[in-house]
Amino acid sequence: MIFSNEPIVSVSNASIFQGINTILRDVNFEIEKDEFVFLIGRTGSGKSSLLKTLYADLPLIMGEAVVAGYRLNGIKTKNIPFLRRKLGIVFQDFQLFPDRTVAENLYFVMRATGWKDKTKMKSRMVEVLMGVGLGGAATKMPHQLSGGEQQRVVIARALLNEPAILLADEPTGNLDPEVSDGIFRLFQDINKKGTAILMATHNYELLKKYSYRILKCENGLLLDSKTRDIPLSSIHDM
Numbered sequence: 001m002i003f004s005n006e007p008i009v010s011v012s013n014a015s016i017f018q019g020i021n022t023i024l025r026d027v028n029f030e031i032e033k034d035e036f037v038f039l040i041g042r043t044g045s046g047k048s049s050l051l052k053t054l055y056a057d058l059p060l061i062m063g064e065a066v067v068a069g070y071r072l073n074g075i076k077t078k079n080i081p082f083l084r085r086k087l088g089i090v091f092q093d094f095q096l097f098p099d100r101t102v103a104e105n106l107y108f109v110m111r112a113t114g115w116k117d118k119t120k121m122k123s124r125m126v127e128v129l130m131g132v133g134l135g136g137a138a139t140k141m142p143h144q145l146s147g148g149e150q151q152r153v154v155i156a157r158a159l160l161n162e163p164a165i166l167l168a169d170e171p172t173g174n175l176d177p178e179v180s181d182g183i184f185r186l187f188q189d190i191n192k193k194g195t196a197i198l199m200a201t202h203n204y205e206l207l208k209k210y211s212y213r214i215l216k217c218e219n220g221l222l223l224d225s226k227t228r229d230i231p232l233s234s235i236h237d238m
């Protein structure tokens, strides 16, 4: 149960691991509903590992974390799909199936997350595609779409279950600057409608342009612009 004033993400005294290697230590932060937060840091500094821990792909071994009302410590495997239903995940590891239409890609996720009523599924599918500006793409195969359009479908898929937060790992990477601006604006629109966003990015231009809160992975720690200064000059180094 999520109460309206509870943070969507709350992490305290946590360490983030890859196997037995500590990637980040003393991690403490909260993300409120409606917040837009950038996650930055050099390659290999731990951004993806942190995001993966938040959606229980990596176990939380030390510290405490609650995400969308689910306690991550010792979360049972059978409960992980329920947690993920509350999250929208936009990650390189979650590509579209190349051999299925856009609609089939979305239906697949809906079936996997418990949708059964075909009429409701169809109307939600149309709704999310329209929301990302791709109302006419339902019958297309992924390869018939541009890179930016495919990314919009991935975002539409992440929105199917009206997530409390979107976790995005470099969602504007590998796209032309103009296309990536469009994708970023889409995230902003989603955020304005009430979904929190945690976005890992290397895109310095975005950081310069938008003064959203920044979490920065640096030397095994997570720095937070809410509690300390993260000068833009230090962001160049990422």
Ligand SMILES: Nc1ncnc2c1ncn2[C@@H]1O[C@H](COP(=O)(O)OP(=O)(O)OP(=O)(O)O)[C@@H](O)[C@H]1O
Pocket (backbone or CB within 6 Å): 018, 019, 023, 041, 042, 043, 044, 045, 046, 047, 048, 049, 050, 217
């Ligand atoms: N599957 C894995 N098994 C073991 N170690 C891993 C694994 N994935 C990542 N690591 C290690 O964990 C550390 C953090 O990697 P992570 O991918 O979280 O960094 P990142 O900040 O997301 O990097 P990038 O900006 O390149 O995506 C790195 O030292 C990396 O080598």
